[in-house]
Amino acid sequence: MTSLALGSRGGADDVGAAPGSTAPTATAAASTATAPTASASASAAAAAPATGGPGSVTLALADPDRPPRRPVPKSLRRLLGPALLVAIWQVGSSTGWIREDVLAGPWTVLHTGYSLAADGTLGDNLVISLRRVALGLALGVTVALVLALVSGLFQLGEDLVDAPVQILRAVPILGLVPLAIVWFGIGEEVKVFLVALGTAFPVYINTFAAIRGVDGRFVELAHTVRLGRLGLIRRVVLPGALPGFLVGLRFALTISWLILVVSEQINASSGIGYLMDQARTFGQTDIIVVGLAVYGILGLLSDALVRLLERRTLVWRRGLEAR
Amino acid sequence: MTTAPATTVPTPTATAPAAAAPAATAPQARAGDGASQPAVRVRGVRREFAGREVLAGIDLDIAAGEFVALLGRSGSGKSTLLRILAGLDSDATGQATVPERDAVVFQDPRLLPWARVLDNVQLGLRHRDARARATAALAEVGLGGRERAWPATLSGGEAQRAALARALVRSPGLLLLDEPFGALDALTRIRMHSLLRDLCRRHRPAVLLVTHDVDEAILLADRVAVLTDGRLSLDEPVRLGGARHRADPTFTALRARLLTELGVVDDEASEGDGHQAEYC
Numbered sequence A: 001m002t003s004l005a006l007g008s009r010g011g012a013d014d015v016g017a018a019p020g021s022t023a024p025t026a027t028a029a030a031s032t033a034t035a036p037t038a039s040a041s042a043s044a045a046a047a048a049p050a051t052g053g054p055g056s057v058t059l060a061l062a063d064p065d066r067p068p069r070r071p072v073p074k075s076l077r078r079l080l081g082p083a084l085l086v087a088i089w090q091v092g093s094s095t096g097w098i099r100e101d102v103l104a105g106p107w108t109v110l111h112t113g114y115s116l117a118a119d120g121t122l123g124d125n126l127v128i129s130l131r132r133v134a135l136g137l138a139l140g141v142t143v144a145l146v147l148a149l150v151s152g153l154f155q156l157g158e159d160l161v162d163a164p165v166q167i168l169r170a171v172p173i174l175g176l177v178p179l180a181i182v183w184f185g186i187g188e189e190v191k192v193f194l195v196a197l198g199t200a201f202p203v204y205i206n207t208f209a210a211i212r213g214v215d216g217r218f219v220e221l222a223h224t225v226r227l228g229r230l231g232l233i234r235r236v237v238l239p240g241a242l243p244g245f246l247v248g249l250r251f252a253l254t255i256s257w258l259i260l261v262v263s264e265q266i267n268a269s270s271g272i273g274y275l276m277d278q279a280r281t282f283g284q285t286d287i288i289v290v291g292l293a294v295y296g297i298l299g300l301l302s303d304a305l306v307r308l309l310e311r312r313t314l315v316w317r318r319g320l321e322a323r
Numbered sequence B: 001m002t003t004a005p006a007t008t009v010p011t012p013t014a015t016a017p018a019a020a021a022p023a024a025t026a027p028q029a030r031a032g033d034g035a036s037q038p039a040v041r042v043r044g045v046r047r048e049f050a051g052r053e054v055l056a057g058i059d060l061d062i063a064a065g066e067f068v069a070l071l072g073r074s075g076s077g078k079s080t081l082l083r084i085l086a087g088l089d090s091d092a093t094g095q096a097t098v099p100e101r102d103a104v105v106f107q108d109p110r111l112l113p114w115a116r117v118l119d120n121v122q123l124g125l126r127h128r129d130a131r132a133r134a135t136a137a138l139a140e141v142g143l144g145g146r147e148r149a150w151p152a153t154l155s156g157g158e159a160q161r162a163a164l165a166r167a168l169v170r171s172p173g174l175l176l177l178d179e180p181f182g183a184l185d186a187l188t189r190i191r192m193h194s195l196l197r198d199l200c201r202r203h204r205p206a207v208l209l210v211t212h213d214v215d216e217a218i219l220l221a222d223r224v225a226v227l228t229d230g231r232l233s234l235d236e237p238v239r240l241g242g243a244r245h246r247a248d249p250t251f252t253a254l255r256a257r258l259l260t261e262l263g264v265v266d267d268e269a270s271e272g273d274g275h276q277a278e279y280c
């Protein structure tokens, strides 16, 4: 039987203890009582020294009388840096330190953005760009999902699908642009194709890994409750792989914008990228910055969309927090 | 007692590749109906892992409605035997006949985290009234009202009770329990014991309970078996009535015998009643 000897609060050798600290100190020394009766251990505790032993430490805890600090909200603090940057940018433009043909000032950019939106140029091109991304994503994600299921669920599927995909993955997508133009010309197809190709890889890789990572104990369970192959896929594999798929989808969205930017600037007669490329030939840096801002906002929005999707579909993960 | 249609699993001697193809390797055959046939019939079941024989010829019968507790030291092969009976091991050899409808409660609750408690309980059920049955089973284990909870929000004991409900809702002919209460505290365990006793009395499945705990075995089972060196070194009925007390001389005698069989020096039995308090 082991009894712990507890020291009294506030030993004589307390240094740097916060006034008003109430933490009891525990001595590390534990005496071992040999008699197995309860009374023996009680007397051992009573005989313990009244002050903390040489091995005791007093913890410095907060003073309860100190007024709490009011912290600046984090979101507000996070805005400080960007605001400062824009201010410097505006001052630089106004004083002529940043030339208009190098980078238009924020006020000019806002103004241009407004007029582009007002005359419909921005909206029309935005719709075209969005359509390309949406089509490419839909195509790429669908194909990737099917392939991931085939190779994740069947050994033969893995042998046939996984190796080629892993090899193709090594090729930079944008290196395929010349070949894609040869195949599809410079119409809509080539942009959709490139976006689809670029988004398929992250979705495939993450979903495949997630399917293979589904806990084998749940597969056993499925067997004992006679779920059958389809039931196993529907009730265990798919929901188990969903978080991985969503990670892949998030990567895919980021990549889709990246590919769109490049393919619209290389060969296009419409879209945000085209707008920017045209502006380049006339040195209109304000339009270029407007295009950049639009891309940035689109990226943020699509990320928020996936996060919303995650919150909706992965409620079970937040089960404990939700209460 | 009507005999449930039974499934024979004549496990092949040939080495089958351990692919993830459930139930594909073991050819299953219907056994003929016979009123006197036990629910579980195990003959000469062997299992080895990498040349080491863990089960060296197990013979075991469990009558319909009988509660058998299987004891054994850690690593003696209890879980291995249970997994074979659950049809989860296609590499074992020998003969095992089990009721077609069986249910397993694993050592961990094993609830699908992405399915609500009710959906976990009715997982794989194909009856039209599956929902109602699952709700009733949850109420039976004292989880009425928690149907829509996520498994992550359940306490350990609640999760284990949900797992028990998932097994019972199948009205199994054989209930396989692999140390289902091992992770629970002593108080919850006592409550689970009486719950299990009640449920078994009402549903009358054949039960195989794997446990480390000698007291648990004697308290619950009609028969206890001990697995030593790959064989059942002891297999005998528990001659105690409905209400069992640890102070009962028959209890203590059996307890001492089992502990000896398990190779434990029994210096706690002499403490008598004092032991009851620190039972775990």
Ligand SMILES: Nc1ncnc2c1ncn2[C@@H]1O[C@H](COP(=O)(O)OP(=O)(O)OP(=O)(O)O)[C@@H](O)[C@H]1O
Pocket: B049, B050, B054, B072, B073, B074, B075, B076, B077, B078, B079, B080, B081, B212
């Ligand atoms: N898949 C496996 N591969 C290799 N060895 C295994 C495997 N499964 C079990 N074993 C071995 O078989 C032996 C019996 O394992 P088993 O899980 O049946 O023991 P147990 O009696 O249930 O023990 P415990 O009471 O600790 O759960 C152990 O030595 C274990 O290492």
Ligand SMILES: [Mg+2]
Pocket: B078, B079, B080, B178
């Ligand atoms: Mg085990």
